Amino acid sequence: MTGKWWLATLLLLPLLWILLRVDSARVQIDVFDSAVANWFAGNRTPGVTGVAKTLNQAVGPFAFAALWYSTLLVCLVFRRFRHLLVYLAAVIVVDVTQATVQSVLHRPRPLGVSTLGPWNDYAHPSRVAAATCLGYVGLLYTAVPQGRFRQIGKWIATGAVLVLVVVRLYLNVDGLTDLAAGIVIGVAVPLLAFRVLCPNEVFPVVYRRGRSAHLDVTGARGEAICSALESQLGVIVESVEPFALAGSAGSTPLRVLVKGDPDTYLFAKLYAGTHLRADRWYKLGRTLMYGRLEAEARFMTVRQLVQYEDYALRLLKDAGINCPGSFGIVEITPEREYLLVTEFADGAHEISDADVGADLIDQGLRLVRQLWEAGLAHRDIKPSNLLVQNGRLVLIDPAFTEVRPTPWRQGVDLANMMLVLALFSDANSVYERAVQYFTFEEITEAFAATRGLTMPSQLRHMMRPRGRDLHAEFCRLLPPFRPIRIQRWTMRRIMLTIATVAVVGAIAIGGAATWLALGDVK
Amino acid sequence: MKRALAAIGIAVVAAVVLSGCSVSIGSADPPVCRSQGRPGGPPMVLMAQSVPSASLIPCISLVPAGWSVQSFLARNNRADFRLKSDIAGARAVDIVLIHRCDVRGATQVPTDQPGTTRWERILSINTGYRGTRYYTFPGGCVRYEFKLKGPARAAPVNDVSLAVDFVTRTQVAAEVTRQSHGRLHLDP
Numbered sequence A: 001m002t003g004k005w006w007l008a009t010l011l012l013l014p015l016l017w018i019l020l021r022v023d024s025a026r027v028q029i030d031v032f033d034s035a036v037a038n039w040f041a042g043n044r045t046p047g048v049t050g051v052a053k054t055l056n057q058a059v060g061p062f063a064f065a066a067l068w069y070s071t072l073l074v075c076l077v078f079r080r081f082r083h084l085l086v087y088l089a090a091v092i093v094v095d096v097t098q099a100t101v102q103s104v105l106h107r108p109r110p111l112g113v114s115t116l117g118p119w120n121d122y123a124h125p126s127r128v129a130a131a132t133c134l135g136y137v138g139l140l141y142t143a144v145p146q147g148r149f150r151q152i153g154k155w156i157a158t159g160a161v162l163v164l165v166v167v168r169l170y171l172n173v174d175g176l177t178d179l180a181a182g183i184v185i186g187v188a189v190p191l192l193a194f195r196v197l198c199p200n201e202v203f204p205v206v207y208r209r210g211r212s213a214h215l216d217v218t219g220a221r222g223e224a225i226c227s228a229l230e231s232q233l234g235v236i237v238e239s240v241e242p243f244a245l246a247g248s249a250g251s252t253p254l255r256v257l258v259k260g261d262p263d264t265y266l267f268a269k270l271y272a273g274t275h276l277r278a279d280r281w282y283k284l285g286r287t288l289m290y291g292r293l294e295a296e297a298r299f300m301t302v303r304q305l306v307q308y309e310d311y312a313l314r315l316l317k318d319a320g321i322n323c324p325g326s327f328g329i330v331e332i333t334p335e336r337e338y339l340l341v342t343e344f345a346d347g348a349h350e351i352s353d354a355d356v357g358a359d360l361i362d363q364g365l366r367l368v369r370q371l372w373e374a375g376l377a378h379r380d381i382k383p384s385n386l387l388v389q390n391g392r393l394v395l396i397d398p399a400f401t402e403v404r405p406t407p408w409r410q411g412v413d414l415a416n417m418m419l420v421l422a423l424f425s426d427a428n429s430v431y432e433r434a435v436q437y438f439t440f441e442e443i444t445e446a447f448a449a450t451r452g453l454t455m456p457s458q459l460r461h462m463m464r465p466r467g468r469d470l471h472a473e474f475c476r477l478l479p480p481f482r483p484i485r486i487q488r489w490t491m492r493r494i495m496l497t498i499a500t501v502a503v504v505g506a507i508a509i510g511g512a513a514t515w516l517a518l519g520d521v522k
Numbered sequence B: 001m002k003r004a005l006a007a008i009g010i011a012v013v014a015a016v017v018l019s020g021c022s023v024s025i026g027s028a029d030p031p032v033c034r035s036q037g038r039p040g041g042p043p044m045v046l047m048a049q050s051v052p053s054a055s056l057i058p059c060i061s062l063v064p065a066g067w068s069v070q071s072f073l074a075r076n077n078r079a080d081f082r083l084k085s086d087i088a089g090a091r092a093v094d095i096v097l098i099h100r101c102d103v104r105g106a107t108q109v110p111t112d113q114p115g116t117t118r119w120e121r122i123l124s125i126n127t128g129y130r131g132t133r134y135y136t137f138p139g140g141c142v143r144y145e146f147k148l149k150g151p152a153r154a155a156p157v158n159d160v161s162l163a164v165d166f167v168t169r170t171q172v173a174a175e176v177t178r179q180s181h182g183r184l185h186l187d188p
Helices: A002-021 A023-042 A046-077 A081-105 A127-143 A148-171 A176-197 A219-233 A273-293 A302-318 A358-373 A407-423 A427-437 A440-449 A457-466 A470-477 A491-519 B002-022 B042-050 B156-163 B169-179
Strands: A237-242 A252-258 A264-271 A326-333 A337-343 A386-389 A392-395 B056-060 B067-075 B078-085 B089-098 B107-109 B117-124 B129-137 B140-148 B164-168
Touching: A002 A023, A002 A081, A002 A176, A023 A148, A023 A176, A046 A081, A046 A127, A046 A148, A081 A127, A081 A176, A081 A491, A127 A148, A127 A176, A148 A176, A219 A237, A219 A252, A219 A264, A219 A326, A219 A337, A264 A302, A264 A326, A273 A302, A273 A491, A302 A326, A302 A337, A358 A392, A358 A407, A358 A427, A407 A427, A407 A440, A407 A457, A407 A470, A427 A440, A427 A470, A440 A470, B042 B056, B042 B067, B042 B078, B042 B169, B056 B089, B056 B129, B056 B140, B056 B169, B067 B089, B078 B156, B089 B156, B140 B156, B156 B164, B164 B169
Parallel strands: none
Antiparallel strands: A237 A252, A252 A264, A264 A337, A326 A337, A386 A392, B056 B164, B067 B078, B078 B089, B089 B140, B107 B117, B117 B129, B129 B140
């Protein structure tokens, strides 16, 4: 809500700037600012002046540096690089805006009153106010978790900025209108940048490990979900609750209880604009890191995103693969929020909790063979996407499924499946079963194409504490082979890499340089 | 087509982002002596505020061919602008308004600006011309820092003498009062 107010105020600023270009209006504003400055000047006393000068010249720059270095440090230590880049971009936008406005408006300090402190360049908008607000907003949105603490932080920042305003007015180093404009720019720009490019729902500031893509499904959204499910799928909803959040990063997974005899659970995945943006960044990252192996086009709308997963699920089903059947897509808000509803694998648990014997190993290997024969690659074979329900292996989450993939990509699916199965049994048993379904050449090529990067991170993380290098164990069972160079450079990857490095570097260097320039606001 | 558009978009973003590095150097809006035929445009008011005691304010009366104003920056106790020359270099001369100058070692010469005392200190004439000129007057001082390059040596100094003039603080204050119909005054 406050974001909308700040946006509205920001949009009103150009109106003020137009008024400042009209002589009659400018004189009125000048007279008002001078009257305020005169009032403060009339109440100056030696003691208060000393305190104000100290606050302005000693405490001010220290607080400024503290805000900047704290933000930088927090972002680097907690690896919030996205927050950092958004922040640096906001710094640049604020500085460009204020420099442009200053050079157009040419506004002096309030006239007829002596100035008692250091100042720089034209007065409107106040650089100090903008930089200080930018510092506070930056720290609050990169270091303080949303909720009570951030709210308290906002009140503290408000108090500090008010003190700054009073001090600057008292010393007549800024006019009231100039301070107000500086505050609006310094708050609104980073606030909007964080809310649009780093929404808390997707990129929360937390100090614990966990997934972060989850939307709140209570309140108005919860009611909308129930209503949409009832009108579009014809079910009567008893309850909707988040489910297995830890295993999902790209959507908000839900368990829906619907009326029946007996009541039945459905599984649903909620997709919104935040997930679409996260998916784009994820795909950009995969393209940059893995090259042609993972190069893929991004989705343009949430509808496309959810449609693709529904399509992939139906493809897998048609190929005879044991996966949850789709009930279809439910529209919550057109083009903004959609729900993909599927069967709920009742009583299923992750393969990591199952007793992986010969039967499950066979099922896993057959599943990969089915994928190959159907011309599909799942591309995300990891423990959390392999469930065991009544002894049967269920493959879930086909969001990254690719049709007609390269043989390497199919090989990576095989190697990852063998690694998952071996993780909960042993490499020898899996290998012995695998040769029943795949040739030596196919298995060898699979492991030749699979290295650290191409293994899902969950799989890598699960292998590490067990102290087992399963990849090496399999390699020992296979004839000697030369690893396949999967890092192939295409023109698209080269251009994307150059553009990304240029933009990230420019934002980082430009932001840091601009901040240093802002820091020189005496 | 989409890729081309994306590439153009990225280039534009990069250009905008990179341009952010070069702002905040100081406004290059020239402090001209007369704005719309009257003394005391916004840069002059800002200069007057920067050295409140100065009875004279330096300004640009005309820009000779081959010269341009490169930067203008005002802050408390100091205001300066830089003139760039096609022949004498990008940092040909800095004009600095301050409260007081140290003229020790400089030679007093006849002044060309009424109400001022002029001093000259020549540092080098071997390659180009390096020297300092001072105008002292009640409440302030204007320093010309010459760093002229090229074979013309001190010849462009005359261009600078023609380009830079002074207006009185009283004139600037009168214009502020006139524009506000008597409601605003430059000084307390």
